[in-house]
Amino acid sequence: MSGPRAQLFACLLRLGTQQVSPLQLHTGASHAARNHYEVLVLGGGSGGITMVARMKRKVGAENVAVTLVGAGAKQLVIPSGVEWIKARVVELNPDKSCIHTDNGKEISYQYLIIALGIQLDYEKIKGLPEGFAHPKIGSNYSVKTVEKTWKALQDFKEGNAVFTFPNTPVECAGAPQKIMYLSEAYFRETGKRSKANIIFNTSLGAIFGVKKYADALQEIIRERNLTVNYKQNLIEVRANKQEAVFENLDKPGETQVISYEMLHQHEDLAPIPVKGFFMDNGDQIPPFPVTLNSHYVGSS
Secondary structure, three states, X not given: OOOHHHHHHHHHHOOOOOOOOHHHEEOOOOOOOOOEEEEEEEOOOHHHHHHXXXXXXXXXXXXEEEEOOOHHHHHOOEEOOOEEEOOOEEEEEOOOOEEEEOOOOEEEEEEEEEOOOEEEOHHHOEOOOHHHHOOOEEOOOOOOXXXXXXXXXXXXXXXXXXXXXXXXXXXXXXXXXXXXXXXXXXXXXXOOHHHEEEEEEEOOOOOOOOHHHHHHXXXXXXXXXXXXXXXXXXXEEEOOOOEEEEXXXXXXOOEEEEEOOEEEOOOOEEEOOOEOOEOOOOOEOXXXXXXXXXXXXXXX
């Protein structure tokens, strides 16, 4: 392999990002859509757009396309000259080096970069998301539920204020704790702290993964009289009874029911489902270590 394709492959192996001048950005493309591209990027988030910009410099804008749909499309920008495919990917066929979109198009590629990201998956928990229709429960990770957190704080009278850390990947490991600390401060400022039993149930085995910060957080937990329970995963919400059911991850099947006056559920996340992106056992197509390439790259 030599020439531009060799340069492209080398680029895919390198880590890091490069900045793009704002003058090189726009929100559309000037050339007609095609059915084949040298590089096809699935997903127009920060990771996808970064790779689009890098691939444009390597193989030329006319050889690069990106899929991007959703409410955030108007706020994001795509490097000029790159084809913007305004359709959702519904199927990936790596054996044939092509994808299918929700508008019925088949688009083939030489190289595919998958940057589809993740999405909220509250359905993993029995009783959610329908439980959010009840009072006393909220989540800061959806525009539909974030204001319910504030309402639950305002309406809090006496009892357990329960905060969770899910047994799924999260975008920020500190975020589940932040709302707990903010709530504790609010209770103090409004004279409710003595009536609030603040509980943090985390699926992890430690308060934080880095010991230096974990030690500092443990001091705060002691000073503010917070209760932390480890290896506890929320599996059910009985919103009509104001009860949360947690499973002990060290003893699968063993559960504990906690009544709450307020419950904040952190984000449960899952990959955006695309047919063909998962193998028969449900796992995603595995990348090779370090390079993050899969064995399907350049298979056609």
